[in-house]
Amino acid sequence: MSPVSGAVTVTASVSPTIGLTGVQFKLDDYVLEARVTVAPYQITWSAASAANGSHRITAEAQYGDGSVVVSAPLALTVANPETFNRLLYVDATGGNDANDGLSVTSAWRTLAQANASVQPGDTVYLKGTFSSQSIQPAVSGTAAKPIRFTSSSGQTAVIDVGDSNGTTVWLPGAYVIVDGLTITNGTYFSVYLDGGNHNVIRNSTLNATAIYVTGSDNLIERNTMTDFGSEVANTGDSLVLVNGASRNRILYNTVRNAGHALIGIGHQGAAAAADNVVAHNVLSNPWANVLALLGQTRRTVVEYNQLSDGASNGVNYPRAGINLASPGNVIRYNTMLNNAGPGIMVYSQNVGGLLQEAIGNQVYHNVLYGNGQEGLLIQEEDGLAVQNNLIANNIFFRNGGFPFGGNVYTIRIDQYNNPTAWPVGSLNGNVIENNIVLRQPGSAGEGSVIRVRNTSQGGNLDYTLGAFQATYAGARNNLEQDPLFVSESGDNFHLQAGSPAIDAGVVVAVDRLSIGVAPDIGAYEYSLTVLDSDTTPPTVGITAPTARATVAGTMTVAASAIDNVGVV
Known part of the structure; x- marks a missing residue:
């Protein structure tokens, strides 16, 4: 069978349907399109917008009791052609807009000519440096035929913003791919996905410029972004998702140096920024904040990232690896190191009428190492809540x-x-369990936890870890032992044989992998075995075609279960 290309219809056949609230499709483990709540349970996937190579699709049947039945993965090979329509050419020095743009020798000269001329499925090759010009096609692509702007062979095309507030990539439409360009010398959000959906920014270098997203289902992957904003003025976010931006995937990027934050989500607008993914990124910001999940952020998954150096230059006050002031997010399998402030700050605050509360988040299987202040800071202000958060299986x-x-x-x-402050003995529904909490080797038994309260609340309370766990039911099974990393000097936070973190974790409902009798504490399992927590395991499978086939056209993913107890 032919590899996947173009637009592909993916269908799930689900049984049982009693209590079914919807089916969520996922591509390479991350949300793919909106959840389907009525039959037929199907989506149209733009394989044409995916990178060529191996991918996998799963379907999750979600039930009202919170249980989830997950299909076996369908392994696919994406092999898109060079173009789905025409090959077009733009040469910034040797072209002429009077040409037809259909060959290297008859290239256009300006992006404006390309913008006015493109049709769905076209691939536009750019050559040279384009000063104060922009990519803003007059039409959208389609799921089957996206429009692609990329560099001509043998060189990298440059769009020079010209140190202005102009937008060099403006995508209010859909299915446009920007691949392999350099965008430089901006002072504002030069890449603007202005309500645009299903667009891709890939394999590009953004220097002194930024990306602003208000649309959904966009993919920002394998880019390098550096030096945006002002460190002294503490202004400028390299990547912003706000005003309803949802189901966007931020994957495999390297982002360094921003005046305010490398990535900021949910700090503007009345609509929630929901179900976004920030994964497999290297984020380093000695200027200021690293990652901020603020008031309107919902259900963001942050995993497999390295978040480091927050405000380590000392120009701005010390910053955390992650600022978490929003509900319902998952922070897992990350390394937060060498930030000048805390490893992670979980907090509530009223900022100009934007009410920010950290409620119902899950923070687990992370390594928080070498940060300048606390490993964990929980902070309530302005009468707002930090409540019902799970903090488990982390190494501080x-x-x-x-x-x-x-x-x-x-x-x-x-x-x-x-x-007001919580009563002694209460953590306000927050749970701190099965973490390694040790300031440094030899410090076990010293004060580990402090509750900072003003005099009207009774003043400060300080505890050894043992006394803290004896006083607060929400704190349990935390250890004061050296985790025995493979190489601290080399930032290798895998566990050595004999580490006290091995098999010392607690099973979290959404844990993916485990070994032995329990998961390990920290971001890395010593070895990997799939954990089966179901009373009677579900029967899941691909009904057509067979698993690991390469396909084109319609695929069917089926899932069924005798019971749903413990299915995650």
């Missing part, structure tokens, strides 16, 4: 801590600027 090790009264604390719970 060699962090600078919060100094007070002769001790240096790895965990700080701060309610100094809140009208």
